[in-house]
Amino acid sequence: MSSTTSHLQSEQAAKRQAIADVQTSNYVFPNSAPNGEHTHATEKLNKSHALGLDKHDPIAHLIKQFEIPSNTIYLDGNSLGPLPISAKKAAMDVVEKQWGEDLITSWNKHAWIDLPTTVGDKIAPLIGAEKGQVICCDSISVNLFKLLASALQLNGSQRHIVLSQEDNFPTDLYMVEGLQQMLGTQQCSLLTCDADELETVIVEKGSEISVLMLTHVNFRSGKIHDMQKLTQLAHEQGVLVIWDLAHSAGAVPVDLDSCKVDFAVGCGYKYLNGGPGAPAFIYAAKRHIAKLKQPLTGWMGHANPFTFDPSYSPDMGIKKFLSGTPSVISMAVLSAALDLFERVNMTQIREKSVAMTTFYQQLIAQAPSLSELVLASPNKASIRGSQLAYKHPHAYALCQALIAQGIIADFRAPDILRFGFSPSFLSFEQLFDSVEKLKVIVESEQYKEPEFNRKNAVT
Ligand SMILES: *Cc1c(COP(=O)(O)O)cnc(C)c1O
Numbered sequence: 001m002s003s004t005t006s007h008l009q010s011e012q013a014a015k016r017q018a019i020a021d022v023q024t025s026n027y028v029f030p031n032s033a034p035n036g037e038h039t040h041a042t043e044k045l046n047k048s049h050a051l052g053l054d055k056h057d058p059i060a061h062l063i064k065q066f067e068i069p070s071n072t073i074y075l076d077g078n079s080l081g082p083l084p085i086s087a088k089k090a091a092m093d094v095v096e097k098q099w100g101e102d103l104i105t106s107w108n109k110h111a112w113i114d115l116p117t118t119v120g121d122k123i124a125p126l127i128g129a130e131k132g133q134v135i136c137c138d139s140i141s142v143n144l145f146k147l148l149a150s151a152l153q154l155n156g157s158q159r160h161i162v163l164s165q166e167d168n169f170p171t172d173l174y175m176v177e178g179l180q181q182m183l184g185t186q187q188c189s190l191l192t193c194d195a196d197e198l199e200t201v202i203v204e205k206g207s208e209i210s211v212l213m214l215t216h217v218n219f220r221s222g223k224i225h226d227m228q229k230l231t232q233l234a235h236e237q238g239v240l241v242i243w244d245l246a247h248s249a250g251a252v253p254v255d256l257d258s259c260k261v262d263f264a265v266g267c268g269y270k271y272l273n274g275g276p277g278a279p280a281f282i283y284a285a286k287r288h289i290a291k292l293k294q295p296l297t298g299w300m301g302h303a304n305p306f307t308f309d310p311s312y313s314p315d316m317g318i319k320k321f322l323s324g325t326p327s328v329i330s331m332a333v334l335s336a337a338l339d340l341f342e343r344v345n346m347t348q349i350r351e352k353s354v355a356m357t358t359f360y361q362q363l364i365a366q367a368p369s370l371s372e373l374v375l376a377s378p379n380k381a382s383i384r385g386s387q388l389a390y391k392h393p394h395a396y397a398l399c400q401a402l403i404a405q406g407i408i409a410d411f412r413a414p415d416i417l418r419f420g421f422s423p424s425f426l427s428f429e430q431l432f433d434s435v436e437k438l439k440v441i442v443e444s445e446q447y448k449e450p451e452f453n454r455k456n457a458v459t
Contacts, residue, residue, distance in 0.1 A: 027053050029355075045366060045432075047429070054427045057427070062340065065086065066273075066424070073408070073431075073434045074422075075421065076410050076420050077273070077421075077424075078386065080270070081272060081422065083273075084336070084340055086336040086339050089336065090336030091275075094329055116326050120135040123281050127254050127256050129256045133285060134281055134283050134318065135318045137279055137282065138323065140267055141172075141174075143282045144213070144244070146282070147242050147265065147282060147294075148188075148242065149179060149294060149295045150284075150292040151263060152211060153292075155211065156210075158207075159208055160188060160208065160210060161191045162180075162190050162209075162210065162211045163198070165214060167195070167220065168214065169215055172215065173190065173192065191205070199233060206236075207237070209237065211241070214230065215247070216244065216245055216247070216254060217245075217251075219247055228255075231243075232260070240262045241262050242263040243265075246267040247270065249266040249272055250270070250341070251349065251353060251386040264282070265280060268280055268281065268334045273337040275333045278333065278337075279330055284318060289316075289320070299324070300326070301319060301320045301323060357386065359428060360421065363435040364438075367435065372442075375389075388418070388421075389418045392415060394448075395411055395415045397452040400453070401446050401452045402441065412459070
């Protein structure tokens with residue numbers, strides 16, 4: 001290793017460490033525990049602490065870039081990001097002007113055809129990727145299918161296991177099951193284990209494992225995996241790694257290139273605020289791209305789609321991961337939403353996110369009436385994403401009662417009340433107010449009313 005590379009690597013390691021140990025220097029409050037360890041409060045937080053934090057919040061200017069109903073406190077940006085004003089304008093423009101007036105000429109005139117690449121290039125810096133390795137398309141599920149098949153093939157026929165964790169987001173596991181059904185267990189078989197057994201399984205079964213597929217931030221608990229450590233451990237065993245960044249992209253800094261990650265997928269409609277059903281993205285490390293063969297060989301992934309060649313030959317770059325026509329309206333909206341990230345960097349986002357989860361955790365811990373809420377997220381902010389999960393026997397009804405009061409959180413079966421903290425549009429005052437309302441709901445037992453106990457289709 002040359003001294004320049006090693007110098008660069010240690011610089012990058014230092015940067016990662018700085019992010020992990022983010023000091024809440026811009027957000028100081030009693031017991032704010034800059035090392036991220038939650039300690040028991042000696043001084044109670046009150047509304048003036050919240051107002052003070054808002055006053056000195058260096059990224060508070062982002063809040064006015066969103067359109068959120070004034071009577072709503074939105075603690076669900078981790079499931080569906082709210083509407084950025086830029087996205088709304090883009091939606092009008094793409095429909096009325098580009099589609100309405102310029103019709104099919106827009107493929108060239110408004111560069112619709114380049115959207116998967118231009119949007120991919122906007123996402124790349126948020127996930128520590130050099131250009132040319134990220135493409136915007138389809139959903140996470142479909143993208144996982146493409147990557148899993150490519151990775152299994154790339155890693156040769158001697159290995160057949162796809163290792164994941166039991167409590168991964170179900171669709172990730174389902175996609176492996178589907179592939180297993182199609183290819184047979186000789187070529188693809190899903191193996192899951194507990195998160196804390198992963199390292200042992202990787203070492204013990206290393207020679208049989210083809211792909212390690214993990215979600216960086218757990219969707220329920222918010223626990224963060226050590227991406228660098230697990231990627232390196234997998235590589236030592238010849239295992240390729242796919243990271244799902246659904247709860248990371250736009251909320252938790254990741255450095256795919258410097259962690260030497262092989263592949264990743266991520267979501268457009270969560271922290272990237274691209275709107276319902278916004279397209280997802282794929283990352284494939286440059287060193288692999290030329291060799292990869294993805295199975296959904298549609299015309300948009302062809303080297304020359306408009307020569308209408310009767311046989312398939314893939315684009316040699318990241319565009320080989322495209323299949324069919326991009327969903328232009330959704331992608332144009334996501335593209336405009338991503339422009340918000342030009343006003344802020346991921347370290348600033350992370351700093352406010354850590355402060356918010358720590359502040360909220362402390363507000364809940366200091367309320368005697370909320371003692372039945374049991375934290376299911378890590379206690380330590382440095383290994384926790386931008387959310388807090390609490391177990392409660394009446395989590396569903398509490399969530400419904402909160403929603404009725406304009407505080408939108410979500411419920412995750414079987415008993416989790418989940419609060420998401422998108423740093424770009426929330427204020428500390430809103431966090432304080434939402435806990436005050438939660439206290440009233442619990443103390444008055446409002447949540448026991450039948451209307452809050454009926455199940456909806458989407459939770
Ligand atoms: C939200 C989420 C998905 C969503 O997958 P889609 O196919 O895009 O609907 C996948 N994985 C994880 C971990 C998620 O949190």
